[in-house]
Amino acid sequence: MNDINTEHPLDLESKRVSVQKPEKRYDMQGEMPDDKRVQTAMRNFVRDFGYIAATYMESCIHCGACAHACHFHEASGDPRHTPIWKLEPFKQAYKREAGPLAFFYKALNLKHKVTVEELQEWQELIYDTCTMCGRCTLICPMSIDIATLVGMARHGMFQAGLVPHELWAVAERAEREGSPLGATPKVFEDRIEWMGDEHDVEMHVDEDKADVLVTMSSIEIQKYPESMAAMAKVLNHMGLSWTFRTDGYEATNFGMLSGNSAWQKDMSMKMINAAIACGAKLLILPECGHAYGALRWSGANMYGKPLPFEVKHISEFLAEGLQSGQIKVNKVDRSVTYHDPCQVSRRGGATEAPRVVLGALGADLREMKGAGLMNWCCGGGGGVLTIHRADDLRHKMFRIKMEQIEATGAEDVLTACSNCRQNFDDNQEYHHWDKTAHSLLDLVADNLAE
Amino acid sequence: MDLLTFARGPALQWSVAIFFLGVLWRLFGVFLLRRKKDYSKPRSTHLWRGAIKGLIVHLWPYKEFRPKVVQSYILGYIFHIGLAIVVFFFVPHILFIKNIIGVGWGGLPNSFIYITGAVTIAALVAMLVKRIANPVTRLLSNFDDYFSWFVTIAPVVTGLMAAAHWGGRYEHVLAVHILSFELLLVWFPFSKLMHTFFFVVSRGTTGALFERRGTSA
Numbered sequence: 001m002n003d004i005n006t007e008h009p010l011d012l013e014s015k016r017v018s019v020q021k022p023e024k025r026y027d028m029q030g031e032m033p034d035d036k037r038v039q040t041a042m043r044n045f046v047r048d049f050g051y052i053a054a055t056y057m058e059s060c061i062h063c064g065a066c067a068h069a070c071h072f073h074e075a076s077g078d079p080r081h082t083p084i085w086k087l088e089p090f091k092q093a094y095k096r097e098a099g100p101l102a103f104f105y106k107a108l109n110l111k112h113k114v115t116v117e118e119l120q121e122w123q124e125l126i127y128d129t130c131t132m133c134g135r136c137t138l139i140c141p142m143s144i145d146i147a148t149l150v151g152m153a154r155h156g157m158f159q160a161g162l163v164p165h166e167l168w169a170v171a172e173r174a175e176r177e178g179s180p181l182g183a184t185p186k187v188f189e190d191r192i193e194w195m196g197d198e199h200d201v202e203m204h205v206d207e208d209k210a211d212v213l214v215t216m217s218s219i220e221i222q223k224y225p226e227s228m229a230a231m232a233k234v235l236n237h238m239g240l241s242w243t244f245r246t247d248g249y250e251a252t253n254f255g256m257l258s259g260n261s262a263w264q265k266d267m268s269m270k271m272i273n274a275a276i277a278c279g280a281k282l283l284i285l286p287e288c289g290h291a292y293g294a295l296r297w298s299g300a301n302m303y304g305k306p307l308p309f310e311v312k313h314i315s316e317f318l319a320e321g322l323q324s325g326q327i328k329v330n331k332v333d334r335s336v337t338y339h340d341p342c343q344v345s346r347r348g349g350a351t352e353a354p355r356v357v358l359g360a361l362g363a364d365l366r367e368m369k370g371a372g373l374m375n376w377c378c379g380g381g382g383g384v385l386t387i388h389r390a391d392d393l394r395h396k397m398f399r400i401k402m403e404q405i406e407a408t409g410a411e412d413v414l415t416a417c418s419n420c421r422q423n424f425d426d427n428q429e430y431h432h433w434d435k436t437a438h439s440l441l442d443l444v445a446d447n448l449a450e
Numbered sequence: 451m452d453l454l455t456f457a458r459g460p461a462l463q464w465s466v467a468i469f470f471l472g473v474l475w476r477l478f479g480v481f482l483l484r485r486k487k488d489y490s491k492p493r494s495t496h497l498w499r500g501a502i503k504g505l506i507v508h509l510w511p512y513k514e515f516r517p518k519v520v521q522s523y524i525l526g527y528i529f530h531i532g533l534a535i536v537v538f539f540f541v542p543h544i545l546f547i548k549n550i551i552g553v554g555w556g557g558l559p560n561s562f563i564y565i566t567g568a569v570t571i572a573a574l575v576a577m578l579v580k581r582i583a584n585p586v587t588r589l590l591s592n593f594d595d596y597f598s599w600f601v602t603i604a605p606v607v608t609g610l611m612a613a614a615h616w617g618g619r620y621e622h623v624l625a626v627h628i629l630s631f632e633l634l635l636v637w638f639p640f641s642k643l644m645h646t647f648f649f650v651v652s653r654g655t656t657g658a659l660f661e662r663r664g665t666s667a
Contacts, residue, residue: 049483050483050484050485050486051480051481051482051483051484051485052485052655054480054483055480055648055651055652055655056652056655058476058480058644058648058652059645059648059649059651059652060642061642061645062587062590062591062592062595062642063522063587064584064586064587064590065511065515065518065519065522067586068515068518068519069515073586079585079586079588079589080589082586082589082590084590085586085589085590099479100475100476100478100479100480101475101476101479101640104640137656138512138515139511139512139515139518139519140508141508141511141523141526141649142508142645142648142649142652142653143504143508143652143653143655143656143657144652144656145656145659296490297490297663298490299490300488300489300490300491301486301488301489301490303489304489305489306489306490306491307489307491310491311491346665347663347665348663348665349493349660349663349664349665350664351665369514370514373665374512374514
């Protein structure tokens, strides 16, 4: 019997061969004594502790309201999936190590030391069952920004080597190759050329000078390459000086999602340096949710000073172009609904832009209940889509989204996040659904008026 | 020294001192932490407006969440307002405070206070039952939650007992009432009861963040 068998014994009694207690699979990276793992996790969690995070840690009254706002809890009914519970060991670490009463808790041993077993259990809660969508903040009577705290907990988990393997592996690959899904600079360049030929559109790559630097998400480069053609069509239509750059194109940031701040910085700095190198006045972020948060709201903090260029999400850019008349479109005679990517709308503030775009296209927009601020996350963000262990719950959770969309009666679903789209595609297949989410950018590019 | 003299004398002085020092320590322990500068370009710079908006908006749950949490909000408001009325508008309490700080104000009729006290107790008991019955709050709850509940309800119960001249010699019950309040003061800075202050900071912080990012709230 090998190691795998003893760890995950086969269940031969049930109808179909399966592994007993598959939920007990915890991933670890690197060799480290247990004690050191826990210490590292806690130290790296409290390392970034400033006034804001401490305020949140001090404010929770254990009312449990956040459970009702969380799609994971609503789908599973498991009280462990209550958002604030996902931070329990970290709350203890804060109280014991960093809070104003730390000496008191420590001296009297009022909060027990967190164990490695607890952290292993919490790996599921910190990574598999949180998309950092931030809906819980809205229901919280104290407005605690739990998503940010989960992000900080991931810093601790990464340094302690307690990241789900798939997420760790894509993050490591992104750091090494420049892109998490194999879209190396060479691959990127090839695919731009391919799309340019295929769609007969003029592409600009590695221009020395350009007003606009366009970035992409690796999901688009690899899975939805038409987005690159769509981007080029719109920018050419506007007659702008623009470029893709092979030294700064990847907008996804798996450093941030997995919890490695150094990698997060590396990934952001590539785009920042590329924009500075070509003298760009504007950097356009692609249809990707977390890429927006990573560069629009954290980029300057990685850079250490204000960015010398504007950063806009593609939906904001399109909305402004349509409003100013720089982009002219034909009318679209369809009924549509729009799925808000959490990091762009609720946590990013660019909620109005896609509505402006759909308005300019003359589409019959049928909003979902709670669209915008209150929108339900599709369940694929925050790296969750990469973690296979999380598939069952993710599929179950998606029913909330399907019901929301069906209730609108709209013909098409649009969004401005390729990660959401990938999750929609996966769920479409799983649920044999007749719908999936389409790209807002593609819709504009397909309906440009000559 | 009899129990009542002790409760009104050294016990009061010590508990008030621990309360103030403890509260200040815990608040400044957080306020003095590092504040990182945010270099991202803000959508709005009216951060104070956002903070105040955040405070007000969260007084009542959003429409989408009401079916799930409105009951807890109502119970919460009943006992919070009830406590404020009983503590600050019962005539003997006002006289007690006036003795110490020299300032007094008008009180409410005793019968009204007694009814308010009883309603407050009922709401607190209902909150406790909800806490234990609901699997989510049962999982979240720790010693702090239950003990804070106890030190909150104890002065109300003993106060009503003293007013009703019930449960033993009046001086004893009154002494126990005062001591139970002092226990609340001593426990306060070390517990979740600090949300009395932190809710302003926490809601305001998020409100300002939302304003900065232009999140419509």
